[in-house]
Amino acid sequence: MPWKGRKVLVAMSGGVDSSVAAGLLKEQGAEVVGCFMRLGSPGETIDEMVPYDSEGVSCDPAKVKIGHQGCCSINDAADARHVAAMLDVPLYVCNFKKDFGRIIDYFVDEYANGRTPNPCVRCNDWLKFGKLHEYAKQIGADFVASGHYARVDRSGSVPLLRRGRDLSKDQSYVLFGAPRDRLSEMILPVGEYETKAEIRAIGRRLGLPVFDKPDSQEICFVPDNDYAGLVERRRPGLSEPGAIVDRGGNRLGGHGGQHKFTIGQRRGVGVALGHPIYVIDKRPETNEVVVGGAADLLASSCAVREPNWLVDPPAPGEWTQVRAQHRYNSDPARARVRVVEDGTDPGGGGPSGRTGAFEIEFAQPERAVTPGQAVVLYDAHDDSLVLGGGWIGSVSR
Secondary structure, three states, X not given: OOOOOOEEEEEOOOOHHHHHHHHHHHHOOOEEEEEEEEOOOOOOOOOOOEXXXXXXXXXXXXXXXXXXXXXXXXXXXXXXXHHHXXXXXXXXXXXXXXXXXXXXXXHHHHHHOOOOOOHHHHHHHHHHHHHHHXXXXXXXXXXXXXXXXXXXXXXXXXXXXXXXXXXXXXXXXXXXXXXHHHXXXXXXXXXXXXXXXXXXXXXXXXXXXXXXXXXXXXXXXXXXXXXXXXXXXXXXXXXXXXXXXXXXOOEEEEEOOHHHOOOOOOOOOOOOOOOOOEEEEEEOOOOEEEEEOHHHHEEEEEEEEEEEEOOOOOOOOOEEEEEEEOOXXXXXXXEEXXXXXXXXXXXXXXXXXXXXXXXXXXXXXXXXXXXXXXXEEEEXXXXXXXXXXXXXXXXXX
């Protein structure tokens, strides 16, 4: 078995996917070390790295608030500890609270600037395949594993990132930003399975108490789903009243902050015109929300900043056929991509520090292409292969 005798750090979130990933690697003879990432979710007060051995040493109940649910919560930490004890693997709780503050700052800044952020992708880039890999090196681990539904293809001379076999659960979209040189250090065990039911069945076979645990559906630092409230607490001035306008700038109504709206939104706009209307743009500089019809949501192209290529990129200026996925729950669309020759970054630079840019032209107009969201490129002829991606800076309709 390829992992036998190799030391692997497994990011254990307390969910079934990462728990099964740890169990599979243990069965394959890997020296598994679990790591739970303490990110600073609401109600937490643990502020240091706390080791847990295979006996499952518990944390001080006076220091934690029980009851919060969701990814990386205290209850999830307890589940991860329980799983580690059953698998007889050590578990460490790593304090990434300070680093995670960068994710929250990014989240707030994007909404303040009229864009729609994707914090889970940034978390993967900066923490799970950033800080966690650094920690793996410190403890002498050769690899970092997680419960993501994607695959690292090691059949050729260089590792490649591919979609998970269960396309309904595929998470390759949220992994596109991992540095290319980290692919050789990544293990994604659950991505090789065809269905989630198989993963739960493995969890049951291994006797894991989380085998039937529901999937988390929320942003971990917004457990009540009130993202606008979080943004306003950090930026009180954003709740200033503004105008809802049409494409011609005519005032149609008012709102309590442009950050409360999302491109493509139809419900809760607060304006009735007798026909369906949608949010088609946001103008943070004037605190305006622009609405229009369904046709106004269609985009023919977009400019993309902060590119991350997982294969050799196309030569600058040359159009290359691809499939482009511009939001997590959308299907990849036929498109072509061209690397911008001068390397300029539409949107004025981004939080990753990566430079350069590319532009995408869609074969058919795409609905609700949204600045601030990630766009991920797949091979035009083999749409399981991830080529790279970046962050949408501007859209042409």
